[in-house]
Amino acid sequence: MKLIDSHAHMDNDAFDCDREEVFQRIEEKMDFIVNIGYDLESSKKSVEYANKYDFVYATVGFHPDEISGYSQESLEILEDLAQDPKVVAIGEIGLDYHWMTHPKEVQQDIFRKQLNFARKIGKPVVIHSREAMEDTINILNEFPDIKGIFHCYPGSVESAKGLVDRFYLGIGGVLTFKNAKKLIEVVKEIPLEKLVLETDCPYMTPAPFRGKRNEPLYVEYVARKIAEIKNIDFETVAEITNKNTRIVYGISEEIK
Ligand SMILES: [Zn+2]
Structure with missing residues (x-):
């Protein structure tokens, strides 16, 4: 079964030399990918790829490390972009207390504004949270109707149990x-x-490619590891996680 990569950054410079070839491999060997925006430029790029390729979907938003470009004007541009039917979520948004490129209060304010934006347009969110689990959960609890993906899940089993009624965990x-x-x-x-x-x-x-550039196809190694840990077969992991990704992003089976 072909896999889905729910979180890719194909607009990154690392793909400048062979992006078309990587897209070709995705088209041949995968179901689809979701390209995740992290600032205005990458959000535009994500939508551009989604309009060019039927196997790409997009999200738009400001990553907490990239909020220097955030303004009322840029939010209005995001709102326009988000009208595109291939924009399936707002993200990645959240808190990053590891790099702390902006003070906590500023990050929290813009996180809340983007959660309000997601609520307004009725789309799910993709959450980025690094060394900020408690504050992330507290803010998400202010928005009990918001659903989405907790990307690169960094927390404990206990926190996970409290999140999974509203959030899928990105692994x-x-x-x-x-x-x-x-x-x-x-x-x-x-x-x-x-x-x-x-x-x-x-x-x-x-692993086994750690240290090299990652690309969407390598999601297979994550699926294999989940199969090993849960002692189930690879096909089951593929089938269920594909279904989950389609549900959270609202991408039906009929359309690619
Ligand atoms: Zn990311």
Whole structure:
């Protein structure tokens, strides 16, 4: 069965030398990918790819490390972009206290504004949260009607259990790393019906390619690892996670 990458950054410079070839491989070997916006430029690019290729969907939004470009004007442009039927979510948005490129209060304010934006246009969200689990959950609790994906899930099993009634957990290459103990526990404990596959390419390359550039096709190694941890077959992982990704992004089986 062909897989889905729920979180890719094909607009990244790392693909400048061979982007068309990578897209060709995706077309041949995958169901589809979702290209994730992280600022105005990448959001525009994501929509451009989605309009060019039937196997690409897009999200638009400002990543917490990239909010220097955020303004009322840029939000209005995002609102226009978000009208495109191939824009399936708002993201990636959230909090990043690791890099802390902006003060916590500023990040929280823009996170809330983008959650309001998602609510207004009625689309799910893709959450980025790094070293900010508690504040992320508290803010999400202010928006009980908002659903989506908790990308590159960084938290505990306990936090995961509190999130999965509204959020799918994005599982990527980290799962294949030697120090993935916490995430392995999460994958063991949380039902497959609540997980989606992602690469976050060109970052987070899974073993055995760790250290090289990541690309959507490598999502297969994440699926294989989930199958191994849960002691189920690869086809089941593919089938259920594909279904989950379609549900959360509202992409029906009939349309690609
Ligand atoms: Zn990302």
